[in-house]
Amino acid sequence: MKFNYKTFDELQRDIQRLGLSIPFGEDLSCLRTEIKANRGIIPNRLATHPMEGCDGLDDGSPGELTFRRYERFAAGGAGLIWLEAVAVTPLGRSNAHQVMITEENVDRFRELVDRIRTVAQETHGHNPYIVIQLTHSGRFGVNKKIVSHYDVLDKKAGLPADFPVMTDEELDELAELYIKAAHLSYKAGFDCVDVKACHRYLLSELLASHLRDGKYGGSYENRTRFFKDVIGTIKNEVDIDLAVRINAYDAIAYPYGWGTDSEGNPALEEPKRFVQELENLGVGLFNITASTPYLLPHITRPYDQAGKFGYEPPEHQLVGVARLLNLAREIQRHIPDSVVVGTGYSWLRHFAPQVAAGVVEQGWAKVIGFGRTAFAYPDFARDILTKGEMDRSKACITCTKCAELKGAGKITGCVVRDPEIYVTPYRELMAEWAAKES
Numbered sequence: 001m002k003f004n005y006k007t008f009d010e011l012q013r014d015i016q017r018l019g020l021s022i023p024f025g026e027d028l029s030c031l032r033t034e035i036k037a038n039r040g041i042i043p044n045r046l047a048t049h050p051m052e053g054c055d056g057l058d059d060g061s062p063g064e065l066t067f068r069r070y071e072r073f074a075a076g077g078a079g080l081i082w083l084e085a086v087a088v089t090p091l092g093r094s095n096a097h098q099v100m101i102t103e104e105n106v107d108r109f110r111e112l113v114d115r116i117r118t119v120a121q122e123t124h125g126h127n128p129y130i131v132i133q134l135t136h137s138g139r140f141g142v143n144k145k146i147v148s149h150y151d152v153l154d155k156k157a158g159l160p161a162d163f164p165v166m167t168d169e170e171l172d173e174l175a176e177l178y179i180k181a182a183h184l185s186y187k188a189g190f191d192c193v194d195v196k197a198c199h200r201y202l203l204s205e206l207l208a209s210h211l212r213d214g215k216y217g218g219s220y221e222n223r224t225r226f227f228k229d230v231i232g233t234i235k236n237e238v239d240i241d242l243a244v245r246i247n248a249y250d251a252i253a254y255p256y257g258w259g260t261d262s263e264g265n266p267a268l269e270e271p272k273r274f275v276q277e278l279e280n281l282g283v284g285l286f287n288i289t290a291s292t293p294y295l296l297p298h299i300t301r302p303y304d305q306a307g308k309f310g311y312e313p314p315e316h317q318l319v320g321v322a323r324l325l326n327l328a329r330e331i332q333r334h335i336p337d338s339v340v341v342g343t344g345y346s347w348l349r350h351f352a353p354q355v356a357a358g359v360v361e362q363g364w365a366k367v368i369g370f371g372r373t374a375f376a377y378p379d380f381a382r383d384i385l386t387k388g389e390m391d392r393s394k395a396c397i398t399c400t401k402c403a404e405l406k407g408a409g410k411i412t413g414c415v416v417r418d419p420e421i422y423v424t425p426y427r428e429l430m431a432e433w434a435a436k437e438s
């Protein structure tokens, strides 16, 4: 089913017909209220999710287009700006242009943070809460690294069954790099650091490493050890708030998935225990997502068009939206004192604000994040908060072109709504594919 609702009533009728649980609210004023997160204040309930733009410079520092993206997000008015995945080591970059924070380029990140604050102050008179997402891209990076095998993903990446897994010693060294990156993030002026635990990048894979030997594999204690050690050390050493973007479940069957049963359905006992333990360690902000776009993109980001290497979604997109919303609800209810950011709103286009208001009113999540929408329509928050609506002609149409650009490591943004910049790389990409096929 493609998005073709003309009125909110039509959308609601489908929600009912499918027997789904998706809240909505007419009154959007709850989205204008501020909320405390960790030691900071998020000035409204809307967030831009982390969205990789593949436009960093060779040394990892933010490039011209990276500045442009965050200036647009800041001017757009979201109270929480969650920076995209930033590599902690060259070996963990997703592509040659993924941003990466280092001793040498930390001042450029400082300039980026200052620029976000200045633009938001000038445009909205508020201070957005700014999170940096630290990552190692693992098997999806330029230098493929894995912490455990999963034949389906191994085959996709062309990895043989005997491809070496990172040793415990290598992971110990990586932990030091995360801690160093957290120190640098503080130096750059970020409010908060996210130790990314989602989408089956390296540390997300570690959470699912039931079959790994040694101190980081097997038992729940071992699989969560890296996180707890890193987060505990950052808490002790660095004066910065803590966040985690985490898969509520991988949608990959146990023993290869995290938060799943042997059929790949959600089994949230461990994720709930984990977020509780992280909260006890001082993490006050969680961003809930699921699965991996490299295998099951319809679960991570419900879409209308699959893109060249995708597949038609095997379910109604509203089922996917409802799944993401309900996962956030489960986690938010489990850790009511923390701030949970919900995911999965872009497919709803200009009807997302009513759902966002319903979710916040009913306490399913405290902040609502937008990913592809932020690329397509960076002013979405301003329009929701000041006009009480989104402009349907500016909304993301979930065409997957941004994901195709990212997958190819090209500068990434909205091909449809921001064509001056992103049509050219998309045309190049299509020409490259055509050349390969001929």
Ligand SMILES: Cc1cc2nc3c(=O)[nH]c(=O)nc-3n(C[C@H](O)[C@H](O)[C@H](O)COP(=O)(O)O)c2cc1C
Pocket (backbone or CB within 6 Å): 049, 050, 051, 052, 053, 083, 084, 085, 133, 198, 245, 289, 300, 301, 302, 343, 344, 345, 346, 347, 369, 370, 371, 372, 373, 402, 403, 406, 412
């Ligand atoms: C092009 C692209 C880049 C993304 N980059 C990141 C990222 O850096 N970190 C992350 O956690 N998620 C990333 N995501 C996932 C989004 O943050 C978000 O979870 C997903 O798009 C679903 O939200 P939406 O329906 O509002 O788009 C990316 C998604 C896309 C399509």
